[in-house]
Amino acid sequence: MIGRLRGELLEKHPPQLLIDVNGVGYEVEASMNTFYRLPELGRQVTLFTHFVVREDAQLLYGFADREERLLFRTLIKVNGVGPKLALTILSGISANDFVRSVHDQDTAALVRLPGVGKKTAERLIVEMKDKLKDLQVADFGEFQLSGGGDPDVAVSMPATDHRAEAESALVALGYKPVQATKAIAQAEKALGAGGSSEDLIRQSLKSMVTG
Template sequence: MIGRLKGELLEKVPPQLVLDVNGVGYEVDASMNTFYRLPGVGQTVVLFTHMVVREDAQLLYGFYDRQERSLFRTLIKVNGVGPKLALTILSGISVSEFVQSVQFEDTAALVRLPGVGKKTAERLLIEMKDKIKDFQVDDVADFTLTDDFGDAPPVADNRAEAESALVALGYKPVQATKAIAAAEKGLEPGASSESLIRAALKSMVQG
């Protein structure tokens, strides 16, 4: 199994990135919380990974730190939560926020995430209650986006990329379009796709 990768960041197209490790390009799906902390394209990055082997595919998921990967691995053990949904959860909520939601039995915070209905949220609260004791809760992270995204693509491309990322994370196309349009109004003109995604996710998750 592949548990860690260190290499040059070749591509960043949320929620997927490509990492060049000694000439081999690894396609990795990452949560948006990990994307927010990545350096610019061309820089060296270390990712802690989890590999999922299926009959029709071999999928690699990457995380900026061990804590997020550990929560991902715990989430996918919950009945009804697969890797895609676990990644979506970790894109809309930080490790600290998730732990606090479980501790305070905040079902409302979880059902705002795409793919998490009331029954799934209740199951998460029940099954994760004892498991989160191993996770240390820090102050809720407010990650700063890197300014180095390589050559800035046109604004329309940023918008389309941001919408595609939200759809890939489980949001409906109409929902994604509305969320990105609303996010644009609160940001500087020409905002990066990652800034748009972050603003959109924050507004949808916080309701």
């Protein structure tokens, strides 16, 4: 199993990454909480990974720290929750808030996530409450956007490209195209000019999950 990658960050198109490790390019899928912590392109990055082998594909999922990977691995043990839905959940809510929602049996917070209906939310609470009973919310550090990266080497993209990339990311995370377009438009109004695709995605997810 591939448990960790360290290499040069070549591409990042949420939720997908391309990392060069000694000349081998690894395609990795990551949650938005991990994306917010990535350095600029061309910089070194270290991710903790989870390798999934299916009949039709081999998929590698990457996480900024062991805690998020642990939560991902716990999620995919829940009946009816696969890697894609687990990644969507970790993109729409922080690890702290998710653990808190499970402990507080807050189904309302969970059903706002795409792909999580009332029955799935109830199942998550029932099955994960036991799995997380020995973990406190403090065990999961809040995910913060790291400042790693030199603004002088940031890749400039037109606003339309940022918008398209952000919409594509939301659709890949399970939101309907109409929802994604509306959410990104609202995020642009809230952020004003100059927001990156990650900024747009973060603002959109925040508004959809809390709204």
